[in-house]
Amino acid sequence: MTTFNDLGLPEKMVSRLDELGLTTPTPIQERAIPHALDGQDVMGLAQTGTGKTLAFGLPLIARMQSYGQKPERKTVRGLVLAPTRELAAQICHSLREQVDGTPFKVGLVVGGVGINPQIKRLEKGTDILVATPGRLIDLLDRRALTLQSTDFLVLDEADQMLDMGFIHDLRKIVQWLPEERQTVLFSATMPKLMNEIADAYLQNPVKVQVSPPGKAADKITQELHYIAKAEKTSLLIELLDKHRDEAAIVFGRTKHGSERLMKALVKAGYAAASVHGNKSQGQRERAIKAFREGEIMVLVATDVAARGLDIPQVRHVYNFDLPNVPENYVHRIGRTARAGMDGAAVAFCAPDEVDELKAIQKVMKISIPVASGSPWMGMDEPAKKGGGRVRGRGRGGPRGGGGDNAGQKPGGGQRNKRRGPPRGKRGPKAA
Numbered sequence: 001m002t003t004f005n006d007l008g009l010p011e012k013m014v015s016r017l018d019e020l021g022l023t024t025p026t027p028i029q030e031r032a033i034p035h036a037l038d039g040q041d042v043m044g045l046a047q048t049g050t051g052k053t054l055a056f057g058l059p060l061i062a063r064m065q066s067y068g069q070k071p072e073r074k075t076v077r078g079l080v081l082a083p084t085r086e087l088a089a090q091i092c093h094s095l096r097e098q099v100d101g102t103p104f105k106v107g108l109v110v111g112g113v114g115i116n117p118q119i120k121r122l123e124k125g126t127d128i129l130v131a132t133p134g135r136l137i138d139l140l141d142r143r144a145l146t147l148q149s150t151d152f153l154v155l156d157e158a159d160q161m162l163d164m165g166f167i168h169d170l171r172k173i174v175q176w177l178p179e180e181r182q183t184v185l186f187s188a189t190m191p192k193l194m195n196e197i198a199d200a201y202l203q204n205p206v207k208v209q210v211s212p213p214g215k216a217a218d219k220i221t222q223e224l225h226y227i228a229k230a231e232k233t234s235l236l237i238e239l240l241d242k243h244r245d246e247a248a249i250v251f252g253r254t255k256h257g258s259e260r261l262m263k264a265l266v267k268a269g270y271a272a273a274s275v276h277g278n279k280s281q282g283q284r285e286r287a288i289k290a291f292r293e294g295e296i297m298v299l300v301a302t303d304v305a306a307r308g309l310d311i312p313q314v315r316h317v318y319n320f321d322l323p324n325v326p327e328n329y330v331h332r333i334g335r336t337a338r339a340g341m342d343g344a345a346v347a348f349c350a351p352d353e354v355d356e357l358k359a360i361q362k363v364m365k366i367s368i369p370v371a372s373g374s375p376w377m378g379m380d381e382p383a384k385k386g387g388g389r390v391r392g393r394g395r396g397g398p399r400g401g402g403g404d405n406a407g408q409k410p411g412g413g414q415r416n417k418r419r420g421p422p423r424g425k426r427g428p429k430a431a
Helices: 011-019 027-037 052-064 085-099 115-122 133-141 158-163 167-174 194-201 229-243 255-267 281-292 326-333 351-364
Strands: 042-045 076-081 106-109 126-131 152-155 182-187 206-209 220-226 247-251 272-275 298-301 314-319 343-349 370-372
Touching: 011 052, 011 085, 027 042, 027 052, 027 182, 027 206, 042 052, 052 076, 052 085, 052 126, 052 152, 052 182, 076 085, 085 106, 085 126, 085 281, 106 115, 106 133, 115 126, 115 133, 126 133, 133 167, 152 194, 158 167, 158 182, 158 194, 167 194, 182 194, 229 247, 229 255, 229 314, 229 343, 255 272, 255 298, 272 281, 281 298, 314 326, 326 343, 326 351, 343 351
Parallel strands: 042 182, 042 206, 076 126, 076 152, 106 126, 152 182, 220 343, 220 370, 247 298, 247 314, 272 298, 314 343
Antiparallel strands: none
């Protein structure tokens, strides 16, 4: 069995990993770390929850040990770019654990908080800086830092940065970076634009892959409920009541919808909080801290939290609304079954979410087991039988889940008309 000591890491780093109870590298760590330690550019393809942070973080910290002096004023030696504040904060927390007791400092710059304190902290120079693209550009425009001395760059969750429209920011940032540098890129999927990013940032990269894109962790059990939109909240409460003492994340599609759902859960007696784009960074951090420490048991979130949370005690993930981007389903359910634990993922599908469900199952190359209800009319696959009570049958179930006038007032018109903007214009904006 491979150990961290076998990967060529400095002895002090291996000792620190032992202190944290980490002795055996994950497959992505085992494959990526030796190449990164050799100074090669690396392109890694791995699903969420596979240990990518240490796969790039340990070589980055090892690089810091090669310097014999502190960083110069306003300089950054190692830069990590992440798409969301939550993911950036999680990366920063993990790296700070690894450098505890050393002279190395890990800085964090994200939006949603005051920029002036960040400018002041950057004046002394930074060993490792974790940043979101937008805030980094703001700081560069203000000349609060320089990247001319940055010789180790990490692009984490690069596919999500593309999904969120950061392609122009990435093109701008690369102009501030020196050509002579080492770059590590990690992504869960490989969209077409990734080739452009790879060409701009990487030189002759070593490609490592540990699992095909769209594959969920093996220890996650999944189930699907066909249910009318109006009945989703009551079903969620019914299912949550079965595991009140276990942490659960509930994913919604929109900021306002997630906030309403959180308030409904609080009213129903659950210790719940929400994380979405209308919350300040301080509010997000307090909610996540309370969730991590067990003060609240249910966290309602949009996709801003689909990749940024690493909380091993999360046993349940609910897709209250199915995501518009099918790959985000994989990232959402990857918030459970972490650190070798088991987890359960439950998805709700209303009549107007059939297309999203089809896209998810196509990406994952599976058919999610049905726990209740029947496929809505127009779906290609036959109905499956499963446990749980039947809700919203596809052809006029007793609770109004699916008939021709489902969800309509008496005398209502056509059903299943999609509301809101076209599919391609939803998704990241909702976070």
